Amino acid sequence: MNELNIDYSKMAIRERICLVEKICIIHPLFKGTLDKIRECHECSKYSAEPKCILITGPSGAGKTTISRHYVSQFPRQTSEEGTIIPVLFSTISVPATVKNVASGLLYSMGDPMAHKGTTYNKTLRLYKLIKYCAVKLIILDEFQHFIDRDSDKVLQVVSDWLKVLLDETNIPMILIGMPKSVEILLANEQLQRRFSTRKELSPFSYKTPEQQDDFRKFLKILESKLPLMEQSYLYAADTSFRFFFATNGIISKVMKIVRKATVLALEQKLEKLTMDILAQAYDYEIASKEFIVENPFNENIDKLLNSSNKETPQTVKATNRRIKAKKKEENISNILSIS
Ligand SMILES: Nc1ncnc2c1ncn2[C@@H]1O[C@H](COP(=O)(O)OP(=O)(O)OP(=O)(O)O)[C@@H](O)[C@H]1O
Numbered sequence: 464m465n466e467l468n469i470d471y472s473k474m475a476i477r478e479r480i481c482l483v484e485k486i487c488i489i490h491p492l493f494k495g496t497l498d499k500i501r502e503c504h505e506c507s508k509y510s511a512e513p514k515c516i517l518i519t520g521p522s523g524a525g526k527t528t529i530s531r532h533y534v535s536q537f538p539r540q541t542s543e544e545g546t547i548i549p550v551l552f553s554t555i556s557v558p559a560t561v562k563n564v565a566s567g568l569l570y571s572m573g574d575p576m577a578h579k580g581t582t583y584n585k586t587l588r589l590y591k592l593i594k595y596c597a598v599k600l601i602i603l604d605e606f607q608h609f610i611d612r613d614s615d616k617v618l619q620v621v622s623d624w625l626k627v628l629l630d631e632t633n634i635p636m637i638l639i640g641m642p643k644s645v646e647i648l649l650a651n652e653q654l655q656r657r658f659s660t661r662k663e664l665s666p667f668s669y670k671t672p673e674q675q676d677d678f679r680k681f682l683k684i685l686e687s688k689l690p691l692m693e694q695s696y697l698y699a700a701d702t703s704f705r706f707f708f709a710t711n712g713i714i715s716k717v718m719k720i721v722r723k724a725t726v727l728a729l730e731q732k733l734e735k736l737t738m739d740i741l742a743q744a745y746d747y748e749i750a751s752k753e754f755i756v757e758n759p760f761n762e763n764i765d766k767l768l769n770s771s772n773k774e775t776p777q778t779v780k781a782t783n784r785r786i787k788a789k790k791k792e793e794n795i796s797n798i799l800s801i802s
């Protein structure tokens with residue numbers, strides 16, 4: 464049964480599809496990132512110098528989702544006296560000029576005149592609003608936009624502007640971006656000193672038994688949140704390997720496949736995700752877009768294991784042994800004892 468023992472069969476299909484879209488999983492591996500954000504946030508109460516952190520990870524690793532999840536725990540409070548914004552989240556636009564970044568922050572605060580005024584004017588308005596709205600943490604997403612795409616150069620003026628924003632407001636800041644964001648800090652000594660704490664949000668790996676269990680645990684949590692009435696055993700050794708093969712552990716790809724598969728299952732009046740449904744979802748969401756012919760959900764598992772990354776033969780062999788042994792011996796639901 465599902466996590467909350469809800470009878471989803473009584474719900475309209477559309478309602479159930481909405482539930483799939485909203486799934487957000489806080490896997491133990493993501494907790495480390497959340498803890499780092501919380502640390503910065505809480506230190507704003509006592510620290511002389513704001514504690515700042517750079518969080519990097521490849522596209523689809525879940526950076527934005529995890530940070531938005533954190534922000535959602537600190538809702539804005541509006542009263543007659545004004546609005547309190549405990550955590551300010553903003554996305555750095557392109558081109559990342561000072562004017563645009565300042566406008567973006569003002570817009571995120573709800574300033575109806577966010578795009579109006581000179582750069583200097585906007586900056587002063589931002590300082591005032593940050594104080595007035597009692598902002599205690601600033602999160603800036605897409606930090607890699609501080610590197611100009613055409614010239615590949617770090618935009619120094621806006622980097623310096625950010626450093627001054629930090630000094631003037633004395634509020635901790637979380638920067639989020641693709642791995643190359645590190646280059647921006649390397650090019651600006653003063654910013655680098657302020658962001659000496661780094662955290663990497665990597666995709667799942669499948670090299671060691673522990674990593675395989677982490678990925679399977681993620682699939683188990685995911686399955687428990689699906690609005691379906693029967694178990695799909697996504698975390699079974701065979702299926703989880705197919706998932707890893709299909710996604711390289713990138714969470715956005717896992718979610719795409721599972722979301723599409725759930726829609727297909729509901730349309731076909733099924734209450735679980737079968738291998739056939741997963742194969743259809745993979746074809747629709749991944750194979751057709753990335754021009755891949757092989758479908759890991761309807762391939763022979765041994766063929767998959769043989770064709771998987773030759774650079775990590777131990778992984779493949781270890782996984783092969785694990786899967787074969789477990790396939791023989793146990794009821795699939797008992798393969799992984801996850802509480
Ligand atoms: N913890 C999670 N639980 C459920 N779904 C997630 C989670 N993390 C990411 N996703 C899903 O994966 C997709 C991509 O996530 P997200 O936008 O957070 O990645 P990102 O690392 O910010 O990528 P990019 O660098 O391209 O902006 C989203 O559709 C989101 O729903």
Ligand SMILES: [Mg+2]
Pocket residue numbers: 526527528604
């Ligand atoms: Mg993102």
